[in-house]
Amino acid sequence: xxxHSAAASAFGRAQEDPFLLLQSCSAAIAWILRSHAGRPLxxxxxxxxxxxxxxxxxxxxxxxxxxxxxxxxxAIDAALAAEQEASCHLVSS
Numbered sequence: 386x387x388x389h390s391a392a393a394s395a396f397g398r399a400q401e402d403p404f405l406l407l408q409s410c411s412a413a414i415a416w417i418l419r420s421h422a423g424r425p426l427x428x429x430x431x432x433x434x435x436x437x438x439x440x441x442x443x444x445x446x447x448x449x450x451x452x453x454x455x456x457x458x459x460a461i462d463a464a465l466a467a468e469q470e471a472s473c474h475l476v477s478s
Contacts, residue, residue, distance in 0.1 A: 404455065404458045407451060407455060408455055410451070411448060411451040411452065414448060415448060418440060418443060418444060418448075421440070426439070426440060
């Protein structure tokens, strides 16, 4: 996914962009999983921490699903950008 500026734009603030939040969460989850390698991962709402099996599921299923979602958002953004550029060329011609 392309890196986006946190600066405000005419379209709103970066903090209001759910897909930037999703990208940030994905990076945070990956970092947490790397930093807890070989150790249980405590959860705040259940007493049983995530062990190897649950961490493997996060790595093999959850993170790829998030990345797939972000890739799809990128494809949608690219299509919109191409459409916008094409309409700008028509107006300026």
